[in-house]
Amino acid sequence: MRILHVATLDSPDGAFGGPTRVAHTQCAELARQGHVVDLAVGSPREGVGQFDGGGYGILRFRARKLAPVGGFASLVSWPMLRWLRDNVKNYDAIHVHLARDLVTLPAASIAQAADIPVFAQTHGMVDPSKRMSARVVDLLATRRVLRHSRVVFALTAAEEVDLAGVEPAVKVRRVVNGVAIPDRQPVRVVRESGTREVLFLARLHERKRPVAFVEMAAIVSRQLSDVQFTIAGPDEGELAAVSDTISRLALEDRVRVVGPLAPESTDAAMARADVFVLPSTGEVFPMTVLEAFRVGTPAVVTDSLGIADECRRAGAAVVTDGSASALASAVSELLGDATAAKRQAEAAYHLLHSTMTIRSAVSPILEAYGEAE
DSSP: OEEEEEEEEOOTTOTTOHHHHHHHHHHHHHHHTTOEEEEEEEEOGGGOEEEEOSSSEEEEEEOEESSSSSGGGGEEOHHHHHHHHHHGGGOSEEEEEOOSSBTHHHHHHHHHHTTOOEEEEOTTOOOOOOOHHHHHHIIIIIHHHHHHSSEEEESSHHHHHHHHHHOTTOOEEEOOOOBOOOSSOOOOOOOSSSOEEEEEESOBOGGGOHHHHHHHHHHHHHHOTTEEEEEESOBSSOHHHHHHHHHHTTOTTTEEEEEOOOGGGHHHHHHHOSEEEOOOSSOSSOHHHHHHHHHTOOEEEETTSTTHHHHHHHTOSEEEOSOHHHHHHHHHHHHHOHHHHHHHHHHHHHHHHHHOBHHHHHHHHHHHHHHHO
């Protein structure tokens, strides 16, 4: 099959996060299985061009904001939309990583108008909203795109409910996120002494709760003197609050903010860390947790995670209520008990290997594509 994936933004700092990473991972696996695959995606000016993604094509088109407010929702890529009008009929299936934005919604509409099968995947980004701007976008575009998509892929039961709340006629199929994993579990050296590192790797956005990470760091710092805390990720509005909290809690020598990491650098950063903490609320199926599992770094998450129950049952991550004290208790336990940390890493690897490989993630997607031929 000739398959085109479409995503909102692919930038050097990985600002759009999980959906773009998922798109790349899926494209690589689809190409590995013998399909002809391209990824069309918005980009800052310096990233524009055609590239080889390692078996699949990457087409980066200039994207810019129509307004200084609105975040990613105001992004538009006129060059991509023009290219799609000319080329969309060259593909058998269009897989749109859909958000309420001016890149993916028009892209899906162009493909649907050309009668090319469209498959949408929303990554938890489309749910019922009381915001007037979201309601207007839904009325004008989102509901129609969802209704006319052959299948909309959802990651959790909660996301299925959310999608139906936006468009009752949506046709939903469950999938999982997945990553390419090594045949053997990575061997980690658990450090029980010397300087150890606790990592936050995500956008500095209110929902990701980087301030809660700093508050957790303050508690752990009072208990353990050999731990450093790293906050890595692009600013999405919380950097000032993070800096203020670090200053207020006198943590300048314990917490460092390193800014965004290039996507190709995140695995190494994750592998260096002794514990990964994701304090987010409302996350559906975060790729960073799977990436921690892949490299064997123990993870601490919150019970609002879409896969919290699976993680808890498997013993693959410490699941907390998200409070700074609970996060700190989990981190201190993992740092203080090498056996527990090793046991959790093993459980995480087995969970990943059994249900969250990229091959198992792509299988139902390919099945849906095939049904539309």
